[in-house]
Amino acid sequence: MIIDLPSTTTSQVNKKMVELRETGGAVALGRVLTLVVVTGDGTEVEQAIDAANEASREHPCRVIVVARGARQAAPRLDAQIRIGGDAGASEVLVLRLYGALADEGAGSVVPLLLPDAPVVVWWPSDAPESPAKDPIGALAHRRITDSAAEEDPIAALQARLESYTDGDTDLAWTRLTTWRALLATALDLPPHEPVTSATVAGAPASPSTDLLAGWLAAYLDIPVRRLEHHGGPGMYSATLERPAGDIEIIRPDSKVGTLTQPGQPDRQVGLQRRELGDCLVEELRRLDPDEIYEATLHGLSDVVRGERESEAAEEGTG
Template sequence: MIIELPDTSTKAIAAELAAARESHSLTTGRVLTLLVAIDDSGADTIDDTLATLRDASFEHPARVLVLISGAPEAATRLDAQVLVATDAGASEVVVMRLYGELTSHLGAVVTPLLLPDTPVVACWPQKAPGHPAGTQLGRIAQRRITNLRRGGSGMTLEDLTAGYEHGDSDMMWSRITPWRGIVASALDRHPGKRVESAEIAGAAGDPSVDLAAGWLASSLGVQVTRCSAHVTGDFPIARLVLHCEDGDVVVAVQDSHTVRISVPGHADSLVAMVERSDAESLAEDLRHLGPDATYERALRGLSGVDVEL
């Protein structure tokens, strides 16, 4: 169900949420408030974002406040939609279009609508701010999630590293979690052998590959070389070679569903791997609301990566 509230106020939105909860017998077991900031960049982009939020909500029922910033020079106005029941998944969603002076006061807009006594998470599924914790929404939230893969704003991993504060994370990091687990498993099959260096190849310009290289550099304490390679399907990493003292451990992605592992002294094995959607990546980020120390170390590890074009 979609309830239209043109030219409205946060007080009217709060009243409508309360009324919808009573009339539709909605549960009140929301586990967090999710603040989502996007630009007014077209109906398709907004619909894709709402679909991602709806799919992620089934694991994390939340009050989702979506802020769409329009023209700052327009007359000040707030138009809202309240989405409940099937249109909102397991959450209750408020889509707010802001115009004029309101585009500069996102924190003040959302404050009256925050759920009491629950964590607050801020998310930028499109353009990532260089310093998430320094934004109005970032100062409210305990956890801040960006999506550099879909940034399109010239942001780089180096910018996120420079602006990092405890509580930051990026969906490209959770996107490669299954692959990182496979790499760790491959090393477990080759215990006691020192890794001397590593080479990782993947899609040119994809920050997930760069971050994977930073993770290897920080975790293994070795020099990592990152180079470009053709990838099959949507998964950005093609091949990893870990040069060990008695031979190479190789993790090669066959397709978006299968990885081949080669370990000295063992027969090659095939392991299933599922390509993660944005909704699945977001759902994982919402499982851990504290600081992600491994992500921080991966960002810092970028300084130990050699990039070959």
């Protein structure tokens, strides 16, 4: 069921929600959190709602979509309530803000938050430089960005490093879960030797590749090289170098990878790029700070610094 409320107010939206609950019981109260999605007023709205609906099947929640429209228009709030089959296991409130309201979304969100429930804010793209200082981000226990969806993914990732606050995370990090699990599992098998160095390769504008380099640098305390591979988007390969033989994962087609390790036959592993809803489901499972992601950001800083020092040394000897 979809109910449109053009040129409305948040109090009228709340009143309509209560009315729906009292007359038909259509809006359930068993919600574990409020998910606020901040996006533009374009096609990305429906894509974000689809991902949120998918995530709601594991995490029943109230989804509030703040769709910021034209700033030049007269101040106006157009709302839409989606329940039942149009909202997955959640209830979806779409707030389309125009004019001066477009830059002031927090005031429209606060009256609609579920009482005594955690708040998670997700920017599918165009995240603020400092999510925790954003008026809507300041309301949240967790703040989810996606540097891969930004116009300049690497610059966006650098901004995440500089502005990191407990509760921040990035879907470029979530997409690495399978890669990290495979590498960690391979290290549990003999020969049990220390890794001396590592190399990761991926698209030049792949923040996930940068984050994998940072993770390896932070947790193995080794030098890591980050190489560019122009054959496709995202991660291409990861190599852990050891005296008895390297552990290597190569994914040439963004779908299936080959895992090579000493004493073991080559193995085909599923490494298809994860769907947006799947990544969102994973991030909604935790509301505490992600210390591993934080350490990875600092490890990435070390990798970048090491690359700059190597470049400077090469220029000095050239």
